[in-house]
Amino acid sequence: MFHQLEGSQAIARAVALCRPGVICAYPITPQTHIVEGVGELVRDGHLEHCEFINVESEMAALSVAIGSQAAGVRSYTATSSQGLLHMIEAVYNASGLELPLVMTLGNRAIGAPINIWNDHSDAMSVRDTGWIMLFAETNQEAVDLHLQAFLIAEKVSCPVMVCVDGFILTHAYERVDIPSQEEVDEFLPPYTPRVSLDVDDPVAIGAMVSPDYFFEVRYLAHRRQMDSLEIICCVAESFWKKFGRDSGGLFHEYHTDGAETIVVTLGSVAGTIKDVVDELNASGEKFGVIALTSYRPFPADSLKNSLKNAARAIVVEKAFAIGIGGILFQEIELLMKNINVKIVSVVAGIGGRSITKSMLRECFLNKNSGENVFLGLNEDIVAKEYVPMKSHSCEGNVP
Amino acid sequence: MSNFPLGNIGGTPTVQSDFARPNSLTGGHRGCQGCGEALGARCAIDAAHQTTGGKILVVNATGCLEVFSCCFPENSWSVPWLHSLFGNAPAVATGVAAALRSRGQDSIRVIAQGGDGATYDIGMGCLSGMFDRNDDVLYICYDNQAYMNTGVQRSGATPPLARTATTLPNKSYLGSDPQTGKNLPEIAMAHGIPYVATASIGNIRDLEQKVSRAINIRGSRYIQIHVPCPLGWGYPTAETIRIARLAVQCGLYPLFEGEYGKLVGSTPVEEPIPVESYLRPQRRFAHLFGKNVSANAVGVLQNIANGNMEKYRLNWEILDA
The missing domain is CATH 3.40.50.970 (Thiamin diphosphate (ThDP)-binding fold, Pyr/PP domains)
Structure with a gap:
């Protein structure tokens, strides 16, 4: 009911x-x-x-x-x-x-x-x-x-x-x-x-x-x-x-057949991503989405199978490991080794930062982006804080 | 009753003296020779077993008792037994009791047990929570006054001036600071739970009676048993029971019972002895008797014993609070 x-x-x-x-x-x-x-x-x-x-x-x-x-x-x-x-x-x-x-x-x-x-x-x-x-x-x-x-x-x-x-x-x-x-x-x-x-x-x-x-x-x-x-x-x-509901399982695929770019993600942001993908596909792009349900155990074989025909996989995740980067990204990169799919890491939504459709659209369409994108980061704050932080940590001689 | 156990002469036989005793903790475990904790656990769990007709479930904190009794594929427990972590035994026992209530099996009684490290220190929050909710669990603390499993480090139960691996005395330091340590039986009583008692493996009859009484009371109960450790305290392995009795006789380990936050009885010390008689045989106090140590040091402990004599009225018996 x-x-x-x-x-x-x-x-x-x-x-x-x-x-x-x-x-x-x-x-x-x-x-x-x-x-x-x-x-x-x-x-x-x-x-x-x-x-x-x-x-x-x-x-x-x-x-x-x-x-x-x-x-x-x-x-x-x-x-x-x-x-x-x-x-x-x-x-x-x-x-x-x-x-x-x-x-x-x-x-x-x-x-x-x-x-x-x-x-x-x-x-x-x-x-x-x-x-x-x-x-x-x-x-x-x-x-x-x-x-x-x-x-x-x-x-x-x-x-x-x-x-x-x-x-x-x-x-x-x-x-x-x-x-x-x-x-x-x-x-x-x-x-x-x-x-x-x-x-x-x-x-x-x-x-x-x-x-x-x-x-x-x-x-x-x-x-x-x-x-x-x-x-x-x-x-x-x-x-x-x-x-009568398709809930659970390993992951949900959305328009992945024939997709050139597949966005892989976890949790509720998949809804926003699907909306963006719908709009992009309506204008002739070929995007698909995979929303992982089972993160552990990691459905490596099935995932590899679903990703292998794409040219690009964008991993959008709401966490990263300080000192190395995107976590799901690393796992998918490892999974896709020796397979010619470009894997892009998009870290977003950290600490409740909003993930908007326009942010995602711009990010997905940028085919020359680097491998590690921190989406929605306020570059002004980073620039202001990073320079003094760096100069401070470099002060003095290391014994 | 007498502070000096009379064995089976003139009174009800102890559970331990019964050939048909349950042997909850069977032989072949890896406890050290003369281990007070192994003795205490067997006496306590056997008494609970006999009182309930074997209807007990035991939750064990990490520590010596768990490590020496249940090393896969061997197991010395003949009762249902669960070990989870160092600091969570009271909460796990709460869960076991809740499961029994959910299934309507209230006749099965739950015991949680652990050493003083698990009880006084790392598991204190969970223990206090269990008392706060008055969960239907008997918690037994085997108090050997330091972290023995990891090599004799100081715990909240370590007596003042005791030598441990983390309170090693030197020229200017006499061991665990006099102003440190806590009184957990009284902290338990302050929660207003139905029953709190201290016991000693030097007085098995008293220990068994307290466990048998506590096991069938509904709500949270706490029993703390003094269990000397030959390795950690530094005395010959045959001396465990004697050392335990000396602790009670000198007043440093008062045996008492409390109900709903009030002291209701204590075991009188018939012939009090100076604390020195208890301290001298133990290497953990040997530094107090060196050449250059002032007599004051032993005096600190004597004052504690004297205070206990008065506070717990160990010189006479009170029947009602």
């Missing part, structure tokens, strides 16, 4: 439809409305047998979820930015213990300087933690991905992080189709843990592992994630059959 909802409220309803047994909440902008929303649903009796716990930190939020999931109950939490960094040790722990919990990440920049607005620095900081990471393009997809996330997590026995752009999605009101409880129950069966704490069948979870076995454990985690590419596709397919 269609509702006009704030993204966070839509996500809260989707999570509640998945019948988690334990939900932990700690406030951090821009994720807070999500846990507020689920908390209200729990207290209003929409969610039976669900424990809603207000914790004292993000470290505790994920740790409580780890404990409840290890005790055999479907668990959920949400965070953003600094909160994700605060719980980083538990992020690794959840995947290491193969606990299929689900967490929403309301994407936000990381400080210092402190900044509450949207970019993907938080998600990128945990890209190698062993979690499955899915990016939503719209609020509808955010809802759909949460329904799929629990199923994927439990099939693979691996935690899933659903990345949703802070403010742009979490705080935007849109028309969203929220399925019925019956439909979701048919799609997502009750959770049956592979291993859990049980007084009738005692197990030890979380042993110390020596060099004799550790390498294999980590390698198997890698294999498991690579295998989950197929499961993510299967889940998206059964979602499509059940709900």
Whole structure:
């Protein structure tokens, strides 16, 4: 049924439809409305047998979820930015213990300087933690991905992080189709843990592992994630059959057949990019778009296949690694080695900087741009600050 | 009850003296010879096991206890056991308890356990949060007064003037500063939780009784067990129990119980001894007895013991607060 909802409220309803047994909440902008929303649903009796716990930190939020999931109950939490960094040790722990919990990440920049607005620095900081990471393009997809996330997590026995752009999605009101409880129950069966704490069948979870076995454990985690590419596709397919929406999967392609330039991106900015591409194509250009849904596992082979016939791939991303540059860009460049496709890195939207259609249009049409574009950067500020910064750092002799 | 355990003479036998004891922590683990923590953990978990008929789930913080008991593919625990991280055991236990509540399995009891580093320092936030929510968990701290697993570094539980690897005494420094350290049992009591107790492996009967009592109380409970460490404290491995008893007898480790923020009872010290009798056998205090050290140094610790005697009324027993 269609509702006009704030993204966070839509996500809260989707999570509640998945019948988690334990939900932990700690406030951090821009994720807070999500846990507020689920908390209200729990207290209003929409969610039976669900424990809603207000914790004292993000470290505790994920740790409580780890404990409840290890005790055999479907668990959920949400965070953003600094909160994700605060719980980083538990992020690794959840995947290491193969606990299929689900967490929403309301994407936000990381400080210092402190900044509450949207970019993907938080998600990128945990890209190698062993979690499955899915990016939503719209609020509808955010809802759909949460329904799929629990199923994927439990099939693979691996935690899933659903990345949703802070403010742009979490705080935007849109028309969203929220399925019925019956439909979701048919799609997502009750959770049956592979291993859990049980007084009738005692197990030890979380042993110390020596060099004799550790390498294999980590390698198997890698294999498991690579295998989950197929499961993510299967889940998206059964979602499509059940709900009639093409949500989830590895990535969404838009006019990529015969495209000379393909723009690759993550998250909500794909919508703006598609609009720009529509306008450009209407004037005779040949642009396509790939919006990645599954960032981890990285769908390397499929992506390579979709990009190999283009002349140029522009990677538009809302994060970069200081000291090297675009992150998704590097991964795609590595993927396309020995294939004659020019890869361009476009870093944009950092710390909530607006990404406008005109900026993108100009950028996409500039076929002689360098390989590293920082789109929307205020060159005046940079020029003013860079010269004294550089002269200062060069002062004096290096001992 | 007596400060001197009477074994099985004249009283209820201890769980440990029962041939059918649960052996929650079985032999073959990698604990050091004379490890007080291994003894404390076995006594505590066995008592909880027997009281609940085996209906316990245990969450363990990182530390000696976790490392020596569960090194894959070996495991010394015969109870369901979960280890997550160093600083999050109370929160993980909160999650386990929440899962049990969600499934309507309230008869299964949850224990979280860790050393003093995990409890006093890195896990303090999570522990306070657990107390704040009055989550249905019994938290047991095995207090050996330093970070033993990493090689004896100072923790918030390290007593004043103790030598650790990060408080090495020299000519002008006598070990951990006198004004440092915290009283976690009292911090726990300040949260107003239903039950707080201190115990010692030098008094197993008392320890078992406190655990058996605490395990079935609803809400947050905290028990702190004094567990001497032969390696970290520097005494012969056969002396663990004796050292533990000396700590209680001199007043430096008061055994008491608190309910809802109030002290409700303490174990009297029948024949108090000077702290020197407890300090001298331990290498971590040897620098206090060198040639050029003023008697004042030992006096600092004696004052703490005297203060405990008064504060916890160790000279007599009170039945009601």
